Amino acid sequence: MPASAETLREAIMAAYATNPQLAAARARQEALAEAPEQARAPGRPTLSADAGAGYDRLGYGRAGSASVSAALPIWTGGRVPAAVRAAGEDVAAGAEDLRDIEAAILEGVVTAYADLLYNQQAVEVARVGIERLDAQVAEARSRFTLGQATRTDVAQLEAQRATVVANLADAEGALATAAAAYRAAVGQDAGALSAEAIMPAALPADREQARRAAETANPLLLRQRRTVAGSVARIDQARAERAPSVDMAGGYGRGVRLSGGDMRTYDSAASVGLSLRLPLLTGGLVPSRVRQAEAVNRAERFQLDAAMREAVRAVDAAWAALGAARARLDATVTGLAAADVALKGVRAEYGFGLRSTIDILVADQSFRGAQLAVASARADVLVAQARLLRAAGRLDVDAYG
Structure with missing residues (x-):
């Protein structure tokens, strides 16, 4: 391949910067990040203003009024802190989802790169094979003319x-x-891709290291841990509905009336006070919501165990696939070297009449098959590396740096 061939890292960087699915996932995460701020709002003071004007036909003429009111939550019974914790865990879980989406997209880029690289090499192998056979056919025709074939x-x-x-x-x-x-x-669009093997810097050295990495960095596993923590916060949020709440409220208002050309201003009014809300009987709604939240929490914990098993399974499967791909690559490289020597030897011996045309055809076919086997094994190694990185939670834009 030429020195300017496109590398896998260049392809990953291009996809990371322009992929619309990844951009959409980032935008959704930005939207989700607003949830904690919205959860804090019920615990903060609020201020509102109202105004109105009207006209009647009963002799009162035109009238208007305006008022300003404010409210300050003093005690929410733990509702707001629990809601904020739940929203924060949702945001953290969403961040892990975003990491998994990013890893899935980058794995797709590696797979597309490996597939295209293999097919480029397959086309090149066929073209070179045709050129080689053209020369062989021309030689055979010359030998046929001379009576030697x-x-x-x-x-x-x-x-x-x-x-x-x-x-x-x-x-x-x-x-x-x-x-x-x-x-x-x-x-x-892709140009000529580089066939140079790339060893990702973040690739685990052995299976145990890959398992440990998955336990601490696998995005699906971390997302489920965050989901469990969020379900715990929602239990507290449901229980808080039984607690009392205290608010301070105040208001100020004034009205005017215009009748017969005269404007009359009413006395202004102001109020301030505390309000206490104590749920005494909710018809069983709050206990039901608590039981529901507890059941959801148990389900999420079971899902956490399942996610742990799946993370280990994915790592073990990816490690086995990578080992097989590496062994296959080593074997095919050895086979290609042997097929090259065999083809050259058969062609040389054919020139001295020691080999038949069938020998030439078999050797040529074996050589092309060995070339394709090496190209396929290299592509398999690239894909297996990406899958192992994703299972270990290390497949990101810097994995091939």
């Missing part, structure tokens, strides 16, 4: 070439599909 030898090579041409057509179709998926994931 048969028409069957030429036909076999031409048939092999036709097969590779068909493979090229399939590869180009798959490449167009992969390019469209890449464009949707990254937000821009």
Whole structure:
């Protein structure tokens, strides 16, 4: 590949900056972040003003009034603090949801990159194979003219070439599909991708480290922990409905009347006082809400256990897949080197009449198959790395830095 080939990190940075799904998730999180402020509002003073004017036909003429009123909650029975805690936990859970959405999008970018990289290499393998077979067909025809080969030898090579041409057509179709998926994931058309293997800096060194990372950083697991904490706060919020509340309220008002050209001003009025609200009988509503909140809390705790198991399962599965992909890559690289030596040797021996056309065809097909196997294994390693990073809670924009 040329030195200016697009790297995986460049693709991730482009997707992180322009992906509309990620931008929408960020906007939803910003909206959710307003919940604690709204939960604090019932515990803060409020001020309002009212004014009115009218006309009647009973001889009173026109009249108007204006008033200002204020209220200051003194004691809310714990309603506001519990609501603020619940809203704060919702925001924290939403932040973990945003992290998981970001990781899912970046995993999709890595998958699209790996798929496109494989298909680019598959097209290149087919093109080079056609060029190699063109030379082989030309050589066979020359040998046929000299009486050193048969028409069957030429036909076999031409048939092999036709097969590779068909493979090229399939590869180009798959490449167009992969390019469209890449464009949707990254937000821009891809050039030649870099086949250089990238070792993510945040990749866990072993399975135990990956498990520990998942327990402390897996976004789905952390989200569920926040959800459990929020359900506890909602139990307190439901119980607070049984507690008394005390408010201080005050107001000031004044009215005027215009009749017969004369304006009369009424005396102003002001008031201030305390109000106590004590729920005595709620028809069973408050106890029912408390029981409901407690049941939801139990359910969320069970979900937390399930999320822990799923996090460990995802890490173990991703670690096993990565190990298999790495082993497959090592084996295919070794096989490619052997297939290259075999193809060169068979071609050299064919020139001395020690090998048949079938030997050439088998060696050529084995070499192309080994090239595709290496390309596929490299793509599998990239995808497996991304899945392990996501399961461990480490797949973010800096993971490939």
